[in-house]
Amino acid sequence: MRQRTTNFRSIALAAAVGLGGVAPAMADSMVRTSLNADIRGTNPGVTRDGNTDEVHGHMIEGLVTYASDFSIIPMLAESYEISEDGRTYTFKLRKGVKFHNGEEMTASDVEWSWNRLAGEASESHCKNFFNGENNIKVTSAKAQADDTFVITLAEPYAVFLATMARFDCGSMAVLHPDSVNADGSWNKPIGTGPYMMGDHAPGRYVELNRFEDYSSRDGAPDGYGGGKNPTVDVLRWEIVGEGAVSKTALLAGDLDLVDIDAMTAAELKDQPNFSVDAAESAVWDTYLLNSDDPVLSDVRIRRAMAHAIDPQRIMAAITEGFGKASPSPVPPMSANYTDVQAKYLTYDVEKAKALLEEAGYNGEEITILATRRNGAYYERALMAQAMMMDAGINARLEVVEWGSQLEAYRNGSGYQMQSFTFSPRLHAGLSFEMFTGDADRKAWKNPDAVAMMNESLRTGDPEELQAIIDRLHEAFIAEVPAIGLGHRTLFTGMSSKIDGFENWGAGLLRGWMLKVKD
Amino acid sequence: MPIFVLKRVLMSIPTFVIVAVIIFALVRALPGDPALMMLGGNIDDEATLEQMRSQLGLDQPMPVQFIVWLREVFSGNLGTSIMTGQEVGSLLWQRFGVTATVVLLAMGSALLVSIPAGLLAAHRHNSRTDYAIVFLTILKLSMPSFWVGLMLLVLFGAILGWLPTVGFVSISDDLGRGMLYLILPVTSLALSEIAVLTRMMRAGSLEIMGRDYITHARAKGLPERKVLWRHVFPNAFAPTLTMVGVMLAGLLAGAAVTETVFTLPGLGKLLVDSIYARDYPVLQGALLFIAAVYVLTNLLVDIAYSFFDPRVRLS
Numbered sequence: 001m002r003q004r005t006t007n008f009r010s011i012a013l014a015a016a017v018g019l020g021g022v023a024p025a026m027a028d029s030m031v032r033t034s035l036n037a038d039i040r041g042t043n044p045g046v047t048r049d050g051n052t053d054e055v056h057g058h059m060i061e062g063l064v065t066y067a068s069d070f071s072i073i074p075m076l077a078e079s080y081e082i083s084e085d086g087r088t089y090t091f092k093l094r095k096g097v098k099f100h101n102g103e104e105m106t107a108s109d110v111e112w113s114w115n116r117l118a119g120e121a122s123e124s125h126c127k128n129f130f131n132g133e134n135n136i137k138v139t140s141a142k143a144q145a146d147d148t149f150v151i152t153l154a155e156p157y158a159v160f161l162a163t164m165a166r167f168d169c170g171s172m173a174v175l176h177p178d179s180v181n182a183d184g185s186w187n188k189p190i191g192t193g194p195y196m197m198g199d200h201a202p203g204r205y206v207e208l209n210r211f212e213d214y215s216s217r218d219g220a221p222d223g224y225g226g227g228k229n230p231t232v233d234v235l236r237w238e239i240v241g242e243g244a245v246s247k248t249a250l251l252a253g254d255l256d257l258v259d260i261d262a263m264t265a266a267e268l269k270d271q272p273n274f275s276v277d278a279a280e281s282a283v284w285d286t287y288l289l290n291s292d293d294p295v296l297s298d299v300r301i302r303r304a305m306a307h308a309i310d311p312q313r314i315m316a317a318i319t320e321g322f323g324k325a326s327p328s329p330v331p332p333m334s335a336n337y338t339d340v341q342a343k344y345l346t347y348d349v350e351k352a353k354a355l356l357e358e359a360g361y362n363g364e365e366i367t368i369l370a371t372r373r374n375g376a377y378y379e380r381a382l383m384a385q386a387m388m389m390d391a392g393i394n395a396r397l398e399v400v401e402w403g404s405q406l407e408a409y410r411n412g413s414g415y416q417m418q419s420f421t422f423s424p425r426l427h428a429g430l431s432f433e434m435f436t437g438d439a440d441r442k443a444w445k446n447p448d449a450v451a452m453m454n455e456s457l458r459t460g461d462p463e464e465l466q467a468i469i470d471r472l473h474e475a476f477i478a479e480v481p482a483i484g485l486g487h488r489t490l491f492t493g494m495s496s497k498i499d500g501f502e503n504w505g506a507g508l509l510r511g512w513m514l515k516v517k518d
Numbered sequence: 519m520p521i522f523v524l525k526r527v528l529m530s531i532p533t534f535v536i537v538a539v540i541i542f543a544l545v546r547a548l549p550g551d552p553a554l555m556m557l558g559g560n561i562d563d564e565a566t567l568e569q570m571r572s573q574l575g576l577d578q579p580m581p582v583q584f585i586v587w588l589r590e591v592f593s594g595n596l597g598t599s600i601m602t603g604q605e606v607g608s609l610l611w612q613r614f615g616v617t618a619t620v621v622l623l624a625m626g627s628a629l630l631v632s633i634p635a636g637l638l639a640a641h642r643h644n645s646r647t648d649y650a651i652v653f654l655t656i657l658k659l660s661m662p663s664f665w666v667g668l669m670l671l672v673l674f675g676a677i678l679g680w681l682p683t684v685g686f687v688s689i690s691d692d693l694g695r696g697m698l699y700l701i702l703p704v705t706s707l708a709l710s711e712i713a714v715l716t717r718m719m720r721a722g723s724l725e726i727m728g729r730d731y732i733t734h735a736r737a738k739g740l741p742e743r744k745v746l747w748r749h750v751f752p753n754a755f756a757p758t759l760t761m762v763g764v765m766l767a768g769l770l771a772g773a774a775v776t777e778t779v780f781t782l783p784g785l786g787k788l789l790v791d792s793i794y795a796r797d798y799p800v801l802q803g804a805l806l807f808i809a810a811v812y813v814l815t816n817l818l819v820d821i822a823y824s825f826f827d828p829r830v831r832l833s
Binding site for chain 1: 548549550551554565566569570573601602603604609612613668671672675676679682683684685686778779780781783787788790791794795796
C-alpha cells in the first residue's frame with residue numbers, strides 16, 4: 001500500500017519544493033518517534049519532566065547509573081569505593097571521556113557539575129536529595145585529583161548511589177562549565193552522552209545528533225549504562241498530543257517508533273511491516289486506600305476489598321492479555337523480588353463477604369477516585385467497582401480531572417480509594433517509600449512500617465535489605481494500605497526498518513541501541 | 519467611522535479589566551498545584567515542593583500575585599511560561615500566527631464554497647440539489663471534528679500516503695512544504711465551517727427570495743444570476759456575516775481539536791496544554807489574548823456590516 005502510494009507524495013513534495021525552493025534536509029539515518037508534550041527545556045535536572053528526562057538522557061551521563069536489574073553500575077566513573085564507615089565515596093573517573101565540545105572530562109568538571117545541581121544556589125529540586133532535607137546530607141564533594149572525585153556524607157545511607165542515579169536529576173549529570181553563560185544563565189547542555197543537542201522547534205519537534213567522538217564503555221548495553229555505540233545519526237521526537245495520531249503516523253510511515261496502548265499493540269502485532277515490543281516496567285499500577293477514612297480504617301474492610309478485586313483479570317483486560325498481575329510494590333525485575341513478594345491477597349469473593357460481615361459493614365458507600373488520563377486509571381477503577389459490587393460493597397466511581405486527583409493524593413484526603421500509578425522506583429526500599437511515611441499523601445503511616453522502610457534505605461547489607469523488604473511485604477499484605485495490581489506493560493510499535501529496540505523496566509528510550517535497517 | 523472605532527476601543531478597556539479579574543480568579547480556583555504538576559506528580563518531599571512554589575512566585579498571598587500580574591500586564595509583560603521558560607507574549611504571538619493561518623485559509627475556502635452552495639440550494643428550493651446540499655451539511659454537522667480529522671489522516675496519510683500525518687512547517691519558512699502540511703487541517707476545519715455557513719446562507723436566501731423587491735426584480739426581466747448576486751446575496755449575507763464573525767473569533771481563539779489532531783503548534787493546543795500543566799502565566803495570557811481577539815473580531819465584523827447592509831451606519 002505504502003509503496004504504491006508514496007509516488008503521489010513524492011510528486012506533491014516535488015511540487016511543494018518547487019513552490020518553496022528549499023528541499024527538506026535529509027539525515028543519513030534518522031529515527032522518528034514521538035512525545036505527547038514538548039520538552040520543558042534543555043537544562044538537565046532543572047527544567048524537566050518525564051518527557052524531558054528521556055531526551056536529556058541521551059545527551060548526559062553521571063558517574064553512576066542503573067543496570068537492567070536496577071543495581072548501580074559505574075558510568076563516567078571507572079570504579080568507585082565506599083569507605084569502611086560507609087560515609088566516603090571515592091570515584092575514579094574514566095580517562096579520555098570527551099564532552100560534546102571536544103574537551104576532556106576532569107574531576108573539576110565533576111565538582112562544578114555537582115555544585116550546579118546540589119549546591120546551595122542550585123535551582124534544581126535535586127539539591128534537596130543531598131542537603132539533609134531527605135535523610136542524605138553531603139558534607140563535601142571535591143575533586144581530589146584530575147581523575148578522582150570524593151563525596152563525604154554526614155551519615156552512611158545505602159541508597160545514596162541510587163539517589164545519584166535518579167533520572168529526574170539526569171544521574172547528577174556531568175556537564176562542561178560552558179553549558180552556562182558567563183553571567184551564570186543557562187546556555188546549552190554540553191555533556192558526554194552519545195547524542196548532542198540538535199534542532200528544537202518548540203511545540204513541534206526536538207532533534208538530537210549523534211556525537212561522533214562519544215567515548216563508550218566496553219561491553220554490551222546494560223540498563224541505562226554499559227556500552228553505548230549509537231549508529232543512528234539523528235533521533236527526532238515529534239510532539240504529538242494524541243495517541244491515535246501517533247498510531248496513524250506510524251501506519252503512514254511518518255513515525256518509526258511510538259508508544260502505543262494495548263489495543264493498538266494487539267492490532268499491530270500480526271501486521272506485516274510492523275513489530276510490537278511488550279515489556280513489563282517498574283511503573284506500579286495500584287489502588288491507594290485512605291486508612292484515615294471512617295469506613296476504611298477497619299483493616300477487615302480493606303482486606304475484604306483486596307479479596308474482592310482480581311488483579312489477574314484486570315491486568316489481563318487492560319493489557320489485552322499481554323500483561324500479568326504483580327501486586328507487590330517491588331517490581332518483578334528487581335533483585336529483591338522473591339517468592340515473598342509474589343504473595344498477595346488472592347481473589348476470593350466469599351472471603352470478602354465474610355470479612356465484610358465480620359466488620360459489620362452496612363452498605364456504606366465507598367468512592368473510587370479516577371481520571372481519564374492515559375494509563376487506564378479509569379478502566380482499572382471501573383473494573384474494581386464492578387468486582388467490589390459483586391462482593392456486596394457499595395462502590396461508586398468518581399471521575400475527576402488529573403489535577404484534582406493529584407490534589408487529593410497530595411493532601412491525603414478527599415478520597416477513600418483511588419486508582420493510581422507510581423513512576424519507577426529502582427530500589428526496593430524506595431518501592432515502599434513511595435507510599436509509606438508520615439507525610440499527608442502517604443497511604444501507609446503505621447510507625448512500624450515507616451521505621452522498617454527507613455531502615456531499608458539505610459542498610460548496605462544485601463541480606464539484611466532482603467529481610468527487611470520481606471518483612472515490609474508481609475506487613476503490606478496484612479494491613480492493606482493499598483491494593484497492588486501490577487507493573488505496567490509498556491508497548492512500543494515499530495516499523496520493520498527499526499532494529500535493536502529493547503524496552504526495560506525504567507521505560508526510558510535508549511536511542512543508542514537503535515539501528516535502521518537498509 | 520474613526521469616532522465609532524475609538525468609542526469601541528475605549529469601551530473595551532473596562533471589559534479587559536473585568537476579564538482580567540475573572541481570568542485570575544478562575545485560574546486560581548482550578549484544583550491542582552502547579553508546583554506538584556511540574557515536579558511530575560508523585561514527588562515525595564515537601565521542601566522540594568516549597569522550593570518550586572517559591573520559584574514560581576506561588577508562595578505570595580493571592581492579592582499580591584494579582585497586583586503583580588496586573589502591573590506586568592499593563593506594562594506589556596505577560597510573564598514567562600512555567601513549563602518552558604519562554605516569554606508568554608512572544609509565545610502567544612508565535613502560536614497565534616499558526617492558528618490564524620489555518621483559520622483564515624479555512625474560512626476563506628469555506629466562504630467560497632458555502633455562499634454559492636447556500637444560494638444554489640435556496641434557488642432550487644425543494645429540488646434534488648437542495649436535498650443533497652441539506653443532507654451533506656447535516657451529515658457533516660453530525661460528525662465530531664475529532665473523528666473527521668482522524669479519518670482524513672487515515673485516508674490521505676495512512677491509506678493513500680499522499681499527505682504527511684505529523685509535523686508542521688511554517689509557510690514563512692518554506693511556502694511549498696508549509697502548504698503541504700496545511701492541506702488536511704484546513705480541509706478539516708473548512709468542512710465544519712462549510713456545513714454551518716451553507717445552512718445559514720440557504721436560510722437567509724430563502725427568506726430574502728420571498729420579498730417583494732425580488733419578485734419585482736424578476737418581473738422587470740433581470741436574469742436570475744443577477745437577481746441572486748445583486749439582490750439576494752447582499753441581503754442574505756448579513757446574518758451569515760454575523761455567524762462568520764462569531765466563528766472566526768472562536769476559531770482564532772484556538773481550534774484546539776484541529777490543532778491536536780494535526781499536531782499544529784497553535785493557540786488552542788497551547789491553551790489546552792497550559793490548562794493541564796497549570797501553567798498560570800500562559801493560561802492567563804492566552805485567555806486575555808483571546809478576549810482581545812473577540813473584541814477585535816467583533817469590531818471588524820461591525821465595520822463590515824456597513825458595506826453589506828446600507829441600513830447599518832457606523833454612527
